[in-house]
Each structure stands twice: as structure tokens, then as C-alpha cells.
Amino acid sequence: MLIAIYFIGRGGYTSLENAQKGDIVVFTGLCVYSKGDFSILTNGRETVAIYRNLTEGKVYTIKGKLAHEEKKILYPLEITDGNAEKLHISNISGVYWVDHNCYILIPQKVKLNRCLDIQKGIKVNVRGMFYGNTFYVLGFEAGNFLTEPIDGLPYKVTGVVLDNGTPTVIWNGREKIKVYLPYRFHLNLGDKVEILGIARLYSTLTLYVNSPEDVKLIGKARKKPIGKESVGDIAYGSCQVIKSGRGLSLDCTNLRLYSFPARTGDIIKFEALRREGSLVCLNCSVVLPRENLENSICNPKRGRIVKIEGKVSWVKVYKNGFGLANITNNTCWILLKLKKSLNLELRENQTVTAFGIYTTYREKPALEVYSREDVCLGNSCSGSRQEH
CATH class of the missing domain: 2.40.50.140 (Nucleic acid-binding proteins)
Known part of the structure; x- marks a missing residue:
């Protein structure tokens, strides 16, 4: 020209x-x-x-x-x-970005002399001229957000917060996305969010967010009954704890429940966020403490966690450290299996309350307990119930 x-x-x-x-x-x-x-x-x-x-x-x-x-x-x-x-006009195509100043990312930063009246993060074609390191805008045409991430360019994602540590992990329905949020900015597990950040194509897509304004809370994850949920959903239900430890094993799912303390035998009501291989508690409570379970010594159910209560009629300990105790209540009895690791000594006529899974020992009814705190002697358990 x-x-x-x-x-x-x-x-x-x-x-x-x-x-x-x-x-x-x-x-x-x-x-x-x-x-x-x-x-x-x-x-x-x-x-x-x-x-x-x-x-x-x-x-x-x-x-x-x-x-x-x-x-x-x-x-x-x-x-x-x-x-x-x-004038000798140039055209620059890239993505509009604001970080203290206004830029076009191509993905290198091109500083603009003024901000544009368009959404941050959308594609734009700008007409103008360079003077020094600044591009002076004469006109522009705005487009849409990128549909696929490009390394070094802004990208918008929508998903559910699976992990609110550093980095925050978002599930978009297909994959996990790592997000580094602004300093002291926090999201809650189960939040459904819309996030705009600079994409880095590492092994896991990663976004770097430079402003709290680029994070929008748009709701919560959808709720589904336990067993019907997918990753990113909030599962809910009432289930019995069949084993406690680092996470809880429940009788209603193969997934372990984390971030909630309960004991073997407790019946809990929960809302929990489904991750890829586990559940994490959002709102959980014990609705029936195991102490309130019925005494099942006369009619234990196979494969279930039950409570048995009675007196020790005899105890036998083998050379390998394994032992058996016969627990009797009126005309009903059951064998309590005593693993060496329990480090538990019982005496005749002791009152015992135990919580475990009903099984058999040499075709005789038996109870297997997982830990020392699942056996109570007299009126007191060795492991007290934790507050929730």
C-alpha cells in the first residue's frame, strides 16, 4: 500500500x-x-x-x-x-489476553496499546502497526474460544473439582486436568467450575490461571445413587462399614471411602465425590453406631458384619499363635477366631462384644475380626469411637 x-x-x-x-x-x-x-x-x-x-x-x-x-x-x-x-497496516491473529496489560498471544506476547472490548481468551484478528514493542490497534475482528488446547495459548475448561490441593484437579467428563490457581484462591471438592488459563500440553493437560476472575463457579456435581455414579458425580447412600483403616470398605461398593472416620460395623449415610478409583467424603455421618446393632450370635448372616455378645466358655491357643474362643449366650454359641496379630488374651467367663464378618471354621460358625479395636472386653471397647 x-x-x-x-x-x-x-x-x-x-x-x-x-x-x-x-x-x-x-x-x-x-x-x-x-x-x-x-x-x-x-x-x-x-x-x-x-x-x-x-x-x-x-x-x-x-x-x-x-x-x-x-x-x-x-x-x-x-x-x-x-x-x-x-498507512502500512499489519494484521496479527492470535488469542486476546489480559495480564496487567492487554496482549495478543501467538503464543508469544504482543503488547497492545489499548484493551479491546471483547472476552479474554477468545481468538482475534487485529489490524494496526508496531511502534517499538507495542502494537497499535486500528481495528479488530473477534472469534470464539479455542475448541482444542494449544500449548502456550488460553484455553477454557468446564468440569468438577476432584482434588482441591496444589495443583487443583478438574474432571471434564473425559480426562483429568491440572490447574494452578492464583495464590490463596481455593475451590471446594464437587464444585462445578468454568476455568480459563494458559494451556501447557504436558502428559496431563495443565492450565495456569492468572486471575480469580478467570474462575467461575457454575454449580455442583450431579448427584447419583451409589453404584449408578460416574467419575465426577456425587454418590449418595446408606451403607455398612465392613473394614476400617486407611479409607473405609463398604458393603455397597467396591470403592473405598476416604476423609471420614468410622469403625467396622457402623452404618453410615454419605454424600461422596466419585474419583477414578475411590470416593471422598463431602457430607457423611454415622446413622447407626455398631454398638446399637442387634446381637447376632444366634442368627448371624454370612458375609455381613455382625455384632456378637456373650461370655467366654473356653479358649484354645495353638503353637503358631492362632487361637479360638467359644463365645456363648444362653443356648447360642460362636467361635471367635483370634489371629496372633490381635495380641488378645481372653479368659473364661469374660464378657465379650465383637464386631466382624460371619464365616465358618471347620464347618462350625465363626466370627473373624480385623483389628484389636473390634473386640470389647467387659463394658468397654479398647478403641473408642471417634468423633465425626
């Missing part, structure tokens, strides 16, 4: 490049700097300065006398509005 630069001198016009001090020049350019009575204009290739206050970002046509050849300083004789079509 030809530029509107002419020179009047020695009876005619010539280019600014060949102008000499004192000659008259007509120059069309964009004002890229103005402070006090000093302004700088550029047409995309050449730059001039004038001693006059102008409006930054506006195109002017200056008719003036060349006051300094090397510094290209014009003494203005006439200033009018200019036509941007006469």
Missing part, C-alpha cells in the same frame, strides 16, 4: 526520506505517543515527531516544515484528520 508522504521544496514534492531541513512535508500517521506539547506519529514504516499535543491512537495528516533531518522533527503548519487506509 502506498503511503501519503510528499515533500514540497525547490518547486515540488518529494519523499520524506530525501527531504532536507526547511522543506515542507505532508505526512499521514498514527499518533503513538503524546505528552505535553510533544507527539510522535508513525505510518508503519517511518516515524516523525511534532511539537504539538495530539490524541494517542488517532490518525492525522500533518503538513509541516522539516526542522531536523536525522530526528525527523516537523514544525506543523496544518493538522487534519487522516485516512488510515494510507
Whole structure:
């Protein structure tokens, strides 16, 4: 595109490049700097300065006398509005971004002279000119958010918070996404969120978020009955704890429940976030403590955690440390299996309450307990119930 630069001198016009001090020049350019009575204009290739206050970002046509050849300083004789079509305009396509200043990411940062009235993170094509390290905007066309992540460019995800540590982990329905949130910014497990950040294509897609405004809470994960849930759902139900330890084993699912203390035999009611291989408690409570279970010594159910209560009628310990205790209640009895690891000594006529799984020992009814705290002697258990 030809530029509107002419020179009047020695009876005619010539280019600014060949102008000499004192000659008259007509120059069309964009004002890229103005402070006090000093302004700088550029047409995309050449730059001039004038001693006059102008409006930054506006195109002017200056008719003036060349006051300094090397510094290209014009003494203005006439200033009018200019036509941007006469400038050497460039186009930049990228993604709009705001981080203290406004940029186009391509993915390198291109600083803009002004912010655009568009959403942060969308694709944009900008027309304008460079001056120094800044691109001066004359016009732009906005697009949409990226549909697939590109390394180093903004990307928006929607999903459920699976882990609210550092990094935060989001489940978008297909995969896990790691998110590094702004300092001291926190999300809750099960939150459904919309997050905009700079994508890094590591083995796991990772987003770096630079502003709390780029994180929007749009709801909570959907709720499903236990057994019907998928990753990212909130599962709910009432189940019995069949084994406690690092996480709880429940009788209603193969998944372990974490972040809630309960004991073998307790019946709990819960809402828990489903992760890929586990559940994590969001809202859990014990609705029936194991102490309130019925005494099942007369009618234990196979494969269930039961409570048995009675007196020790006899005890036998084998050379390998394994032992048996016969627990009797009226006409009912059951064998209590005593693993060596329980480190438990019983005596005849002791009152015993035990919580374990009903099984058999040499075709005789038996109870197997998992830990020492699942056996109570007298009226007191060795392991007290934890507060929830």
C-alpha cells in the first residue's frame, strides 16, 4: 500500500526520506505517543515527531516544515484528520489476553496499546502497526474460544473439582486436568467450575490461571445413587462399614471411602465425590453406631458384619499363635477366631462384644475380626469411637 508522504521544496514534492531541513512535508500517521506539547506519529514504516499535543491512537495528516533531518522533527503548519487506509497496516491473529496489560498471544506476547472490548481468551484478528514493542490497534475482528488446547495459548475448561490441593484437579467428563490457581484462591471438592488459563500440553493437560476472575463457579456435581455414579458425580447412600483403616470398605461398593472416620460395623449415610478409583467424603455421618446393632450370635448372616455378645466358655491357643474362643449366650454359641496379630488374651467367663464378618471354621460358625479395636472386653471397647 502506498503511503501519503510528499515533500514540497525547490518547486515540488518529494519523499520524506530525501527531504532536507526547511522543506515542507505532508505526512499521514498514527499518533503513538503524546505528552505535553510533544507527539510522535508513525505510518508503519517511518516515524516523525511534532511539537504539538495530539490524541494517542488517532490518525492525522500533518503538513509541516522539516526542522531536523536525522530526528525527523516537523514544525506543523496544518493538522487534519487522516485516512488510515494510507498507512502500512499489519494484521496479527492470535488469542486476546489480559495480564496487567492487554496482549495478543501467538503464543508469544504482543503488547497492545489499548484493551479491546471483547472476552479474554477468545481468538482475534487485529489490524494496526508496531511502534517499538507495542502494537497499535486500528481495528479488530473477534472469534470464539479455542475448541482444542494449544500449548502456550488460553484455553477454557468446564468440569468438577476432584482434588482441591496444589495443583487443583478438574474432571471434564473425559480426562483429568491440572490447574494452578492464583495464590490463596481455593475451590471446594464437587464444585462445578468454568476455568480459563494458559494451556501447557504436558502428559496431563495443565492450565495456569492468572486471575480469580478467570474462575467461575457454575454449580455442583450431579448427584447419583451409589453404584449408578460416574467419575465426577456425587454418590449418595446408606451403607455398612465392613473394614476400617486407611479409607473405609463398604458393603455397597467396591470403592473405598476416604476423609471420614468410622469403625467396622457402623452404618453410615454419605454424600461422596466419585474419583477414578475411590470416593471422598463431602457430607457423611454415622446413622447407626455398631454398638446399637442387634446381637447376632444366634442368627448371624454370612458375609455381613455382625455384632456378637456373650461370655467366654473356653479358649484354645495353638503353637503358631492362632487361637479360638467359644463365645456363648444362653443356648447360642460362636467361635471367635483370634489371629496372633490381635495380641488378645481372653479368659473364661469374660464378657465379650465383637464386631466382624460371619464365616465358618471347620464347618462350625465363626466370627473373624480385623483389628484389636473390634473386640470389647467387659463394658468397654479398647478403641473408642471417634468423633465425626
